[in-house]
Amino acid sequence: MITPYKDNKSGKKEQVAQMFNNIARRYDFLNHFLSLGIDRIWRKKAIQCLKYIFPNPVILDVASGTGDLAIAALKLNPEKVIGIDISEEMLNVGIEKIRRKGYQDIIELQKGDSENMKFDSDFFDGIIVAFGVRNFENLNKGLSEMYRTLKTEGKVVVLEFSKPKIFPVKQIYNFYFKVVLPLIGNIISKDNSAYTYLPESVNQFPERKLFIKELEKVGFKDCTFRSLSFGIASIYSAVK
Numbered sequence: 001m002i003t004p005y006k007d008n009k010s011g012k013k014e015q016v017a018q019m020f021n022n023i024a025r026r027y028d029f030l031n032h033f034l035s036l037g038i039d040r041i042w043r044k045k046a047i048q049c050l051k052y053i054f055p056n057p058v059i060l061d062v063a064s065g066t067g068d069l070a071i072a073a074l075k076l077n078p079e080k081v082i083g084i085d086i087s088e089e090m091l092n093v094g095i096e097k098i099r100r101k102g103y104q105d106i107i108e109l110q111k112g113d114s115e116n117m118k119f120d121s122d123f124f125d126g127i128i129v130a131f132g133v134r135n136f137e138n139l140n141k142g143l144s145e146m147y148r149t150l151k152t153e154g155k156v157v158v159l160e161f162s163k164p165k166i167f168p169v170k171q172i173y174n175f176y177f178k179v180v181l182p183l184i185g186n187i188i189s190k191d192n193s194a195y196t197y198l199p200e201s202v203n204q205f206p207e208r209k210l211f212i213k214e215l216e217k218v219g220f221k222d223c224t225f226r227s228l229s230f231g232i233a234s235i236y237s238a239v240k
């Protein structure tokens with residue numbers, strides 16, 4: 001299993017929470033800087049996949065972090081967006097941001113583990129996740145919890161990095177992701193592992209058809225995916 005801190009004896013979940021706690025204050029800046037702002041476009045596209053679900057939906061943003069996807073979900077005119085995350089520091093940055101923007105009545109960020117949610121079954125109209133599933137300790141458990149808490153006919157949308165396959169995007173991406181990104185990311189985030197863990201975790205993640213299989217395994221139907229930016233990221237969607 002790929003974990004952020006190789007010499008650390010604690011489990012992946014604790015290490016991931018620790019890593020995001022460490023980088024939380026610089027996370028938003030690094031996200032936009034290292035992706036040249038494309039991450040915002042990807043989040044918007046992910047949210048568009050939910051535009052035909054129930055009116056004024058109640059949405060769960062899993063692994064919400066600093067809440068950018070939850071904020072993007074306001075486009076759906078939701079009754080409520082609940083974001084959960086295991087990293088308290090990421091949530092603190094998100095809560096401040098949401099308060100600053102005046103969205104605190106609609107978006108609520110809470111500490112919570114995606115692999116063991118405290119919500120009732122069949123509760124949410126839609127579930128969204130951006131760059132979260134790759135970090136789960138147990139992917140199957142996380143996806144099963146999403147399935148359980150989603151209403152029948154509700155939709156889940158997952159945005160995650162994938163590996164481009166075509167020349168020369170693949171070669172440029174490999175150089176950028178494995179050399180440039182760890183160098184800049186680790187210096188600015190002041191965490192020696194975070195941006196080395198990122199390409200490693202993307203590399204071992206079951207992407208595209210393999211991820212579709214994971215969604216089907218827990219019961220989702222109509223599972224599809226589409227590539228973004230020559231395959232650097234993918235959006236998966238599925239229905240309960």
Ligand SMILES: C[S@@+](CC[C@H](N)C(=O)[O-])C[C@H]1O[C@@H](n2cnc3c(N)ncnc32)[C@H](O)[C@@H]1O
Pocket residue numbers: 013016017020062063064065066067068069084085086087090112113114115129130131132135136137
């Ligand atoms: C790369 S960040 C993504 C944050 C946000 N969704 C975004 O689009 O920027 C991944 C987040 O997943 C969270 N995470 C990882 N495992 C989790 C779990 N089991 N339950 C809840 N959050 C988790 C981390 O704490 C981190 O904030």
